[in-house]
Amino acid sequence: MRNVFIILFIALCTLFSAGCGTDSEGGQAKVKEPAPLLPTSGDYSFRRYIEEKGHTDYRVQYSQVPDSKIVEVRTIVDLEAAESSSEISETSNFYEETKDGIYGYIVFSEEFPSDWNAEDIKKFPKTKIIAYPLEASNTWTEKIEDFDLEITYHIRTVDEEIKTPAKTFKDCIIIDFEEKDKDGNILRKGNSAFAPHIGWVRHEIEEEVLKDVHKLIKINER
Numbered sequence: 001m002r003n004v005f006i007i008l009f010i011a012l013c014t015l016f017s018a019g020c021g022t023d024s025e026g027g028q029a030k031v032k033e034p035a036p037l038l039p040t041s042g043d044y045s046f047r048r049y050i051e052e053k054g055h056t057d058y059r060v061q062y063s064q065v066p067d068s069k070i071v072e073v074r075t076i077v078d079l080e081a082a083e084s085s086s087e088i089s090e091t092s093n094f095y096e097e098t099k100d101g102i103y104g105y106i107v108f109s110e111e112f113p114s115d116w117n118a119e120d121i122k123k124f125p126k127t128k129i130i131a132y133p134l135e136a137s138n139t140w141t142e143k144i145e146d147f148d149l150e151i152t153y154h155i156r157t158v159d160e161e162i163k164t165p166a167k168t169f170k171d172c173i174i175i176d177f178e179e180k181d182k183d184g185n186i187l188r189k190g191n192s193a194f195a196p197h198i199g200w201v202r203h204e205i206e207e208e209v210l211k212d213v214h215k216l217i218k219i220n221e222r
């Protein structure tokens with residue numbers, strides 16, 4: 001069975017929000033629904049750097065879970081290239097958009113059925129990783145009881161230009177985060193960058209002894 005779980009620190013990250021508008025219909029202003037944040041398709045290559053040194057290349061693929069609004073994001077690592085092994089490591093994260101934000105499901109691989117559907121995913125707890133309204137200075141905190149963690153998110157900006165080896169993206173959202181244990185000790189902090197209609201293009205994690213950076217290096221054809 002494929003190992004399926006949510007990595008909360010990277011799972012912060014897959015989406016960009018479009019704005020709202022109004023229509024005039026029958027003499028009354030009609031509020032448009034925001035465009036969906038979750039990309040339902042896409043295939044991207046990333047490179048992970050540890051202390052500014054190339055470490056691991058991997059692919060991230062988006063697809064929609066049938067008969068649902070849930071999006072599966074698969075991360076595929078070629079261990080043969082990374083560690084001289086003949087194995088391929090695959091993990092999946094699951095996200096769903098609601099009227100008040102984007103949620104990631106906390107899916108435990110040992111409890112995940114081999115033959116699954118959307119209803120199986122919805123049985124797992126979920127946590128908010130992007131909050132609406134999408135505005136600079138918006139802050140929220142999520143408690144992850146199963147891991148004794150508390151993660152605080154803060155939207156730093158919604159119009160940043162981000163340069164990656166793959167492309168330069170405009171109007172990106174930057175979200176800062178800080179993770180603490182149950183005693184209030186900071187375990188790690190960092191930030192994620194999201195580009196319009198693409199999703200996560202950069203992710204940085206700072207721990208006590210190292211800096212872990214993930215960058216988009218290629219947009220693949222599917």
